[in-house]
Amino acid sequence: MTAIAAPAVRRRASRAVVLDRVLLYGAAGFLALWTLFPIYLIALAAFSERAAIYEYPKPLLPTRFSTDTMDFFVNSTGVLSSLRNSVIVALGTIVLGLLIGTPAGYALARFSFPGRGFIQVGVLISKMFPIAILSIPLAVTFIQIGLYDTLQGVIIIHTAMVLPFIVIVTAGVFLGVSRELEEAATTLGTSRFGAFVRVALPLALPGLAAAAIFTFVTSWNEVFAATILTVRNTTLPAQVLGALNISPLYFRFAGGFFLIIPSLFFIFFMRRYLFNLWGPGR
Numbered sequence: 599m600t601a602i603a604a605p606a607v608r609r610r611a612s613r614a615v616v617l618d619r620v621l622l623y624g625a626a627g628f629l630a631l632w633t634l635f636p637i638y639l640i641a642l643a644a645f646s647e648r649a650a651i652y653e654y655p656k657p658l659l660p661t662r663f664s665t666d667t668m669d670f671f672v673n674s675t676g677v678l679s680s681l682r683n684s685v686i687v688a689l690g691t692i693v694l695g696l697l698i699g700t701p702a703g704y705a706l707a708r709f710s711f712p713g714r715g716f717i718q719v720g721v722l723i724s725k726m727f728p729i730a731i732l733s734i735p736l737a738v739t740f741i742q743i744g745l746y747d748t749l750q751g752v753i754i755i756h757t758a759m760v761l762p763f764i765v766i767v768t769a770g771v772f773l774g775v776s777r778e779l780e781e782a783a784t785t786l787g788t789s790r791f792g793a794f795v796r797v798a799l800p801l802a803l804p805g806l807a808a809a810a811i812f813t814f815v816t817s818w819n820e821v822f823a824a825t826i827l828t829v830r831n832t833t834l835p836a837q838v839l840g841a842l843n844i845s846p847l848y849f850r851f852a853g854g855f856f857l858i859i860p861s862l863f864f865i866f867f868m869r870r871y872l873f874n875l876w877g878p879g880r
Contacts, residue, residue: 703768
């Protein structure tokens with residue numbers, strides 16, 4: 599009886615495994631389509647003839663491909679300069695945020711000191727204040743200290759917005775890095791800072807990549823603070839927002855697609871570090 603029942607049990611287990619995989623892949627495919635379908639529609643409108651945007655019902659396959667809409671957007675006044683400003687601000691926010699947040703996360707993960715719990719709670723509380731409430735006082739302060747309408751001021755504000763997330767993520771990552779490896783490095787003659795740079799930091803690269811992706815996307819898409827704190831040196835989202843009310847519909851589709859592309863490229867190049875959070879990168 600046992601020998602006869604064993605194949606049936608194996609078949610049921612095999613069917614259960616196949617069903618689990620089908621459900622898993624189906625859910626992943628649904629989520630991918632849910633995310634990519636709006637991007638596809640925006641790209642379809644951005645690379646269609648201007649008259650095709652007003653057609654209804656809209657075709658789901660490209661039938662009237664044209665770069666006129668994108669050319670119109672790219673050659674519009676202020677777009678290229680605001681694009682340069684957005685790149686500078688996003689990269690500057692990543693550098694400044696990681697320079698401040700990584701040591702802070704390491705300190706919270708490795709050291710016990712008075713006020714440590716208060717600092718952890720304070721990091722979370724800082725996310726409770728919406729930028730809309732702080733924008734006017736910040737604008738007045740920046741005017742007084744000479745940072746208004748400068749990229750440096752926008753970088754500082756964006757860094758303040760993402761710093762709590764960077765600290766929380768890096769602290770969690772460093773908690774997963776073996777303390778014994780750093781101690782072994784110090785016994786071999788490496789300083790504490792050298793052990794941090796040579797041992798802990800390389801092992802924390804997946805977490806730092808996740809923090810960098812979040813920082814870039816947040817800074818790239820942030821529009822409220824950039825609009826309030828700049829007049830001439832606007833970022834691309836602020837430039838597009840300022841032109842929405844007086845722009846045709848095809849300008850908006852082209853602007854939306856143009857705003858998506860840099861984030862996708864950045865995530866694509868950082869993905870191999872990010873995937874190490876779940877397993878070996880491929």
